[in-house]
Amino acid sequence: xxxxxxxxxxxxxxxxxxxxxxxxxxxxxxxxxxxxxxxxxxxxxxxxxxxxxxxxxxxxxxxxxxxxxxxxxxxxxxxxxxxxxxxxxxxxxxxxxxxxxxxxxxxxxxxxxxxxxxxxxxxxxxxxxxxxxxxxxxxxxxxxxxxxxxxxxxxxxxxxxxxxxxxxxxxxxxxxxxxxxxxxxxxxxxxxxxxxxxxxxxxxxxxxxxxxxxxxxxxxxxxxxxxxxxxxxxxxxxxxxxxxxxxxxxxxxxxxxxxxxxxxxxxxxxxxxxxxxxxxxxxxxxxxxxxxxxxxxxxxxxxxxxxxxxxxxxxxxxxxxxxxxxxxxxxxxxxxxxxxxxxxxxxxxxxxxxxxxxxxxxxxxxxxxxxxxxxxxxxxxxxxxxxxxxxxxxxxxxxxxxxxxxxxxxxxxxxxxxxxxxxxxxxxxxxxxxxxxxxxxxxxxxxxxxxxxxxxxxxxxxxxxxxxxxxxxxxxxxxxxxxxxxxxxxxxxxxxxxxxxxxxxxxxxxxxxxxxxxxxxxxxxxxxxxxxxxxxxxxxxxxxxxxxxxxxxxxxxxxxxxxxxxxxxxxxxxxxxxxxxxxxxxxxxxxxxxxxxxxxxxxxxxxxxxxxxxxxxxxxxxxxxxxxxxxxxxxxxxxxxxxxxxxxxxxxxxxxxxxxxxxxxx
Amino acid sequence: xxxxxxxxxxxxxxxxxxxxxxxxxxxxxxxxxxxxxxxxxxxxxxxxxxxxxxxxxxxxxxxxxxxxxxxxxxxxxxxxxxxxxxxxxxxxxxxxxxxxxxxxxxxxxxxxxxxxxxxxxxxxxxxxxxxxxxxxxxxxxxxxxxxxxxxxxxxxxxxxxxxxxxxxxxxxxxxxxxxxxxxxxxxxxxxxxxxxxxxxxxxxxxxxxxxxxxxxxxxxxxxxxxxxxxxxxxxxxxxxxxx
Numbered sequence: 001x002x003x004x005x006x007x008x009x010x011x012x013x014x015x016x017x018x019x020x021x022x023x024x025x026x027x028x029x030x031x032x033x034x035x036x037x038x039x040x041x042x043x044x045x046x047x048x049x050x051x052x053x054x055x056x057x058x059x060x061x062x063x064x065x066x067x068x069x070x071x072x073x074x075x076x077x078x079x080x081x082x083x084x085x086x087x088x089x090x091x092x093x094x095x096x097x098x099x100x101x102x103x104x105x106x107x108x109x110x111x112x113x114x115x116x117x118x119x120x121x122x123x124x125x126x127x128x129x130x131x132x133x134x135x136x137x138x139x140x141x142x143x144x145x146x147x148x149x150x151x152x153x154x155x156x157x158x159x160x161x162x163x164x165x166x167x168x169x170x171x172x173x174x175x176x177x178x179x180x181x182x183x184x185x186x187x188x189x190x191x192x193x194x195x196x197x198x199x200x201x202x203x204x205x206x207x208x209x210x211x212x213x214x215x216x217x218x219x220x221x222x223x224x225x226x227x228x229x230x231x232x233x234x235x236x237x238x239x240x241x242x243x244x245x246x247x248x249x250x251x252x253x254x255x256x257x258x259x260x261x262x263x264x265x266x267x268x269x270x271x272x273x274x275x276x277x278x279x280x281x282x283x284x285x286x287x288x289x290x291x292x293x294x295x296x297x298x299x300x301x302x303x304x305x306x307x308x309x310x311x312x313x314x315x316x317x318x319x320x321x322x323x324x325x326x327x328x329x330x331x332x333x334x335x336x337x338x339x340x341x342x343x344x345x346x347x348x349x350x351x352x353x354x355x356x357x358x359x360x361x362x363x364x365x366x367x368x369x370x371x372x373x374x375x376x377x378x379x380x381x382x383x384x385x386x387x388x389x390x391x392x393x394x395x396x397x398x399x400x401x402x403x404x405x406x407x408x409x410x411x412x413x414x415x416x417x418x419x420x421x422x423x424x425x426x427x428x429x430x431x432x433x434x435x436x437x438x439x440x441x442x443x444x445x446x447x448x449x450x451x452x453x454x455x456x457x458x459x460x461x462x463x464x465x466x467x468x469x470x471x472x473x474x475x476x477x478x479x480x481x482x483x484x485x486x487x488x489x490x491x492x493x494x495x496x497x498x499x500x501x502x503x504x505x506x507x508x509x510x511x512x513x514x515x516x517x518x519x520x521x522x523x524x525x526x527x528x529x530x531x532x533x534x535x536x537x538x539x540x541x542x543x544x545x546x547x548x549x550x551x552x553x554x555x556x557x558x559x560x561x562x563x564x565x566x567x568x569x570x571x572x573x574x575x576x577x578x579x580x581x582x583x584x585x586x587x588x589x590x591x592x593x594x595x596x597x598x599x600x601x602x603x604x605x606x607x608x609x610x611x612x613x614x615x616x617x618x619x620x621x622x623x624x625x626x627x628x629x630x631x632x633x634x635x636x637x638x639x640x641x642x643x644x645x646x647x648x649x650x651x652x653x654x655x656x657x658x659x660x661x662x663x664x665x666x
Numbered sequence: 667x668x669x670x671x672x673x674x675x676x677x678x679x680x681x682x683x684x685x686x687x688x689x690x691x692x693x694x695x696x697x698x699x700x701x702x703x704x705x706x707x708x709x710x711x712x713x714x715x716x717x718x719x720x721x722x723x724x725x726x727x728x729x730x731x732x733x734x735x736x737x738x739x740x741x742x743x744x745x746x747x748x749x750x751x752x753x754x755x756x757x758x759x760x761x762x763x764x765x766x767x768x769x770x771x772x773x774x775x776x777x778x779x780x781x782x783x784x785x786x787x788x789x790x791x792x793x794x795x796x797x798x799x800x801x802x803x804x805x806x807x808x809x810x811x812x813x814x815x816x817x818x819x820x821x822x823x824x825x826x827x828x829x830x831x832x833x834x835x836x837x838x839x840x841x842x843x844x845x846x847x848x849x850x851x852x853x854x855x856x857x858x859x860x861x862x863x864x865x866x867x868x869x870x871x872x873x874x875x876x877x878x879x880x881x882x883x884x885x886x887x888x889x890x891x892x893x894x895x896x897x898x899x900x901x902x903x904x905x906x907x908x909x
Contacts, residue, residue, distance in 0.1 A: 031765075034768060034772065035764065035765050035768055038768050038772055038775050038776050038782075039775040039776055039778075039779065039782035040782075040809070040812075041812070041816070042812040089768075089772045092772060092773075093772055093776055096773070096776040096777065097776070097777070128772075131772070131773060135773075165866070205866035206863075206866040207866055334818060
């Protein structure tokens with residue numbers, strides 16, 4: 001007869017039964033708690049709030065010495081065993097996939113007791129305890145395991161040697177969670193752990209194989225030395241067992257094997273580089289995308305780790321129809337957010353370098369899909385959509401066609417400038433930076449959508465990455481823009497804000513601010529007046545920043561800004577001269593000489609260009625300026641560079657020298 | 667030019683004739699060839715044992731082991747536990763089944779949200795079947811609604827199930843299939859598979875795969891030859907080739 005009673009005791013009632021003196025009542029109550037929380041996150045939370053975890057942990061602690069002999073079969077010892085088993089199972093369930101639960105279990109001091117109980121004679125107890133510990137080690141909150149202590153390494157080895165799946169699985173989980181540094185990886189190798197894990201790969205059960213694959217990947221990560229020691233002497237054999245598992249019947253095993261192989265590929269240039277294995281990995285991962293469960297959610301991330309930054313793999317993936325397949329999955333809709341995010345990031349990697357890939361985006365007409373993703377409720381998805389957009393807008397062909405500067409994209413993108421998540425903001429700014437380079441005259445759409453004003457607001461953000469990215473977007477926005485647009489940007493920014501950004505504490509922000517000025521004053525002589533606004537605030541800021549430039553990039557952008565100013569009229573050129581010769585403290589040498597002597601040829605080029613503009617023969621004050629430069633030793637410094645290895649430098653130097661000869665100099 | 671076309675036409679005719687003439691194999695010939703193929707008794711015994719064990723026929727497996735000496739690839743004791751769970755679901759004792767699964771391996775339901783949801787859904791269906799409407803509503807609200815919040819697909823399934831309550835005559839409504847016994851069997855099968863997977867055992871027996879292979883191979887052969895076919899898998903009789 002079907003039972004479907006819902007008349008359960010209330011949680012608080014259950015918890016009071018836990019304190020009963022009668023072992024049988026206790027066991028029943030523990031079992032009831034366990035059964036209510038398993039699979040039920042809401043219940044875990046409500047029991048947590050009532051203090052269930054310390055209560056159960058307390059019972060575990062009290063009973064820890066009650067089961068010392070496996071031979072007793074009487075009622076008392078049965079109850080003792082059951083108390084341990086049920087309380088361990090309950091604690092394990094609290095910790096399963098639930099960080100608040102893990103924290104509660106750790107705070108209640110249950111961890112050392114669980115470790116002790118691994119030595120208990122009763123099999124069921126050990127099983128339950130090992131499982132609970134495994135759940136804890138699946139969480140980031142698990143205590144760090146110190147592999148470098150001899151005692152700990154021996155304990156780990158004993159765990160891996162156990163015949164019980166849950167115990168050896170625990171050993172593997174500890175490695176996967178806690179092994180981080182190259183030193184730890186080497187220590188594990190030296191203790192023979194890899195050999196043990198390899199034997200689990202070849203002879204173990206399904207869960208042991210999976211756990212081994214994860215641990216091996218952790219030990220191999222970024223450690224070519226350990227990899228070559230592992231794969232070296234028995235050439236090909238250990239690696240071939242992993243390669244075989246990539247074709248295993250179980251999807252999760254295939255995924256973990258691929259991830260392990262990818263870790264090896266990425267760390268070491270000697271292994272798994274032939275085209276056969278590359279193609280195989282691509283095909284297996286693309287096929288895993290079809291898995292409806294968690295494996296399919298994680299597959300795109302593994303795919304990204306395979307192809308990121310690697311043109312050869314992106315080409316192979318393109319030939320394997322990767323882009324079509326990824327798009328097909330997005331079009332299906334109602335994706336799990338993790339899967340959605342993964343696929344978008346995988347597409348971003350595919351579009352990142354090759355124009356042949358980007359042209360697929362346009363032919364498949366997925367602009368609307370991306371626009372939808374920009375408004376998704378999940379922050380990870382929104383950020384991933386922006387990153388994907390940034391990659392695909394690297395296509396100059398399509399930027400110039402004005403393909404992206406339309407309201408479908410710009411409006412949701414501008415809304416993301418106000419997103420509560422900083423990473424989404426930064427990603428949106430990255431995409432915007434490309435879109436606003438739009439070579440047509442449709443930049444006004446961006447202003448109409450309020451984008452320009454938003455960018456200026458973001459330039460005042462507390463987060464330095466947001467400030468520098470906002471400035472980057474503005475810099476690209478004013479690139480070769482018409483005067484009206486530039487004036488709009490400048491009046492929104494104001495001279496005082498721009499000069500304070502030039503003097504920002506963060507070097508990346510300084511660099512972008514200077515580059516923005518460079519683009520603003522470029523082109524029309526009237527725009528040069530910007531730097532003189534409010535008593536030359538901006539010009540002064542540039543000068544002061546160049547005196548103490550902390551990176552070459554700051555020097556380069558600043559010099560080009562000055563170079564553009566120096567392309568103006570007499571007044572402008574004289575102002576630049578004054579700046580170049582301002583003394584700071586006891587520094588006799590102008591920063592100009594320092595830049596000319598720099599190893600960075602871009603910096604030299606920028607500086608020489610400025611000199612070219614200052615000594616341009618058509619302007620009346622040129623001879624006077626040339627004299628000053630000569631007196632400061634700058635001309636002779638330039639003469640020394642006449643045979644500079646960098647072509648740009650050489651050409652500009654010769655221009656300067658040619659110009660100086662026009663004034664009768666030798 | 668015309669000689670070229672004559673040759674092409676000739677080759678096309680030859681090919682056509684080759685395509686329509688299939689090799690014919692008589693029953694005598696076929697049975698003779700079959701006899702030449704050797705199959706080991708041990709392999710067949712293993713297949714039978716694998717089927718019995720995976721499907722959960724404990725007593726039959728025990729008897730078969732005693733009579734044939736074939737060792738099962740899984741501990742028969744664990745089969746009884748698994749069968750108890752399956753039986754509980756088939757009888758509609760879902761709560762009991764859940765408790766048994768949790769005793770067997772608490773991880774299964776903790777890491778398998780879909781299975782857990784289906785079991786809880788089945789509990790709701792049983793409450794509705796027994797006319798315990800108030801309890802059903804309370805259960806749906808307390809236990810199932812939070813699951814629906816976590817997952818869009820679950821929410822949709824939940825809404826379907828709860829809408830059963832709207833019908834006066836549940837046995838004749840469009841959602842009647844939910845109340846059918848087959849629904850219980852479906853869930854029972856799902857639980858069975860999950861337990862087998864957690865024990866690192868294959869959740870499907872080998873026998874169906876073999877039969878599928880047979881059907882596929884016959885379909886492939888059909889294009890090349892006319893031969894005695896097995897058309898009825900349950901009695902496996904050879905039917906004469908049509909000439």
